Amino acid sequence: MTQSTPVPVGHFRTGRLAEGRPHALDAWRVTTDDAEVAARVASLLGGQPQPNEGGGELAHEVLTKVETVRVLMDGPDAVAAHMILWGSKGILHQCDGLEFLSPEEKKGQPCGCPPRFEDRRLAAKEGRGPMPSINLTFRIAAEPGLGEFRFMTSSWQMAAQLSDLTDALEQVNGPAICDLTLELVVYTTKTGRGVCYRKPVVRVLGSRDTVTTEPPPLAEPTPAPAPSQLRRKARPTPEPTIPSAMESSHSVSVSAALLRQAAEVLGTAGHEETVIAALSEVVAGRQQSAELVRLREQVGKIAAIAEQVLQGRDSSLT
Known part of the structure; x- marks a missing residue:
């Protein structure tokens, strides 16, 4: 599909050049030739306007603080x-x-x-x-009058979902509110090598009559795991049982020695960080990001339970 559109006021990007080498980013980067647009993007999405030294011909760039931006897409013709x-x-x-x-x-x-x-x-x-070669045209939902932005990608994952995306956009009566996200993917190859990267994802939420145009709350992007957190033991270990929301009030038996060993393997410091890393390792190989979102809501409770158990079993760790 093609569409004749005005010249965009800026471009969303997933990486930049640093010392002549390309680097992937954990949050959106926006480039523009308009200093006022750069300033407004920074106020909406975090970051600071600065001269563009990260590649491309546009004069200004903003390294935003978000991995998800709420945008407005005008039907299936917004996808080329x-x-x-x-x-x-x-x-x-x-x-x-x-x-x-x-x-x-x-x-x-x-x-x-x-x-x-x-x-x-x-x-x-x-x-x-x-x-x-995929070209998305959209406006920032919180301030559509700022102008149209574009995002270009060669992602095979997005290419595989284009039919579903255009169908969802067509079902919305008029411009659609969507979340444009740099989704973190973590997995282990068959040879045991840990891999993590971010893929662009568009989720159609609905029309302006049913979905708020306010962006998701500003939050630091989920950091990619450190290499030590991607290491796997050659000998598989049983997956721990993850309590559901209904079970979170029950006690959990935790071995202090096992927790110390897990911290060494994962390269973590502190009980809560170890629990988060361990749960992320388990889920990444199964349901990935959707399950991770659910776990983030429970991990604080799980870590607190583990802390209480350790206080009773190994006072040297408290």
């Missing part, structure tokens, strides 16, 4: 997506997954891309096929 394969002299292949969009002499002809999404991804990884 196609597939591109670049060569040393420019675009070699541009299509919509079915037909060529360029070069001109091939426009409208079958592009030859594999029908299966997994095969397309493999072809791109091997340099034989195009990558996704």
Whole structure:
């Protein structure tokens, strides 16, 4: 899908250059040529306007303090997506997954891309096929008069969800309130190597009549786990039982020696940090971020229970 839109007042980005090397960020970075826009973005999303030294042609950047921004997307036409394969002299292949969009002499002809999404991804990884090129156009919901922003990504995860996203936007009568999020993904490969990264996610919440335009409360982004927190033992250990909200008032038996050992493995300091890291390790391999959100609400209670048990069993730790 394509859309003719005004020149955006700024761009949302997931990384920046530092000392000539690209770095992924835990929070959104916004670039703009308008100093007033930069100042207003900083007041809405945190951070400070500064000269853009992180890459790109726009003059100002704001390293915001949030991983989620509430935005306003004007229907499915706010999403533009196609597939591109670049060569040393420019675009070699541009299509919509079915037909060529360029070069001109091939426009409208079958592009030859594999029908299966997994095969397309493999072809791109091997340099034989195009990558996704996704362009989202939106306004910051709390201040739509600031102007339109854009976010461009080649995320395969977002490409796989585009159909659901455009369907959800079409079902909303008019502009849709959405949350644009840099979602933390943590997992362990089959070889035991810990991996973490952030993927862009759009969640359609509803219309302005049913959903508040106020942004989520400002909070520091969830930090990516340190390398020591991604290490796994070669010998699998049983997963601990995680109390539900209904069980959180019951006592929990915790071995002081085991907690000390877990702290050494995870590289943590303090009982609560160890509990958080351990629970994150367990959940990341199963239900990932959705379950982590639930656990954050319970971890304070779990840590307090563990602390009480330790006070009774090993006074040297208190």
